[in-house]
Amino acid sequence: MSEWQALGERTVYENRWVRVGMADVVLPDGRHLDHTVIRLRPVAVAAVLNEHDEVLLLWRHRFITGAWAFELPSGGTADGEDPAHAAAREFEEETGWRPGPMRLLLAVDPMPGISTSHHRVYWTDQARRVGEPRDAFESTRREWVPLARVPELVTDGRIRSANTIAALLLLHHLRPESQNR
Structure with missing residues (x-):
């Protein structure tokens, strides 16, 4: 079983509460996809x-x-x-x-x-x-x-x-x- 791999991430929106990113992800079968990531404070x-x-x-x-x-x-x-x-x-x-x-x-x-x-x-x-x-x-x-x-x-x-x-x-x-x- 393989893991998804994030090759990088760019910020598409940010304020003091949240940062929204778009990650370049490689799936275990080799396909790439853009994946939204929402980063919040704990x-x-x-x-x-x-x-x-x-x-x-x-x-x-x-x-x-x-x-x-x-x-x-x-x-x-x-x-x-x-x-x-x-x-x-x-x-x-x-x-x-x-x-x-x-x-x-x-x-x-x-x-x-x-x-x-x-x-x-x-x-x-x-x-x-x-x-x-x-x-x-x-x-x-x-x-x-x-x-x-x-x-x-x-x-x-x-x-x-x-x-x-x-x-x-x-x-x-x-x-x-x-x-x-």
Whole structure:
């Protein structure tokens, strides 16, 4: 089995958030093709559980897909920024809660066939309210949702984001006590 080989890449668009490139790729059978590559900053995601096995989620509208859904707080990681710190920072900015020590839950690449968008999801079971969210525009409301409801919310489309689905289903699986509530 052979790998695809990128001979080079040229930038077709770039701003501070994204760079879109066109790669010259050689397939294992020798054919060449142009392949779009979307390069994004790494994303840090925060899942915070309370003592009742509830997770704090944002209810928000995404104009790109035209959908309302629950999501975990997340954002881009700045150059040189520790991803765990970025996850905690984003969580506090978007919820008004300061999380405790963050532990890596999982790392995912939601679209590895076209994008370098690498998501690192951190979690903690400690948080304290520190005030109103600085970035309240990020969501319509913030809600503590029982982890036991996650499968239902995924199934009925009220959780749609791939990183949120992966993280919450894994937490649901790892914390069986939440299923007994």
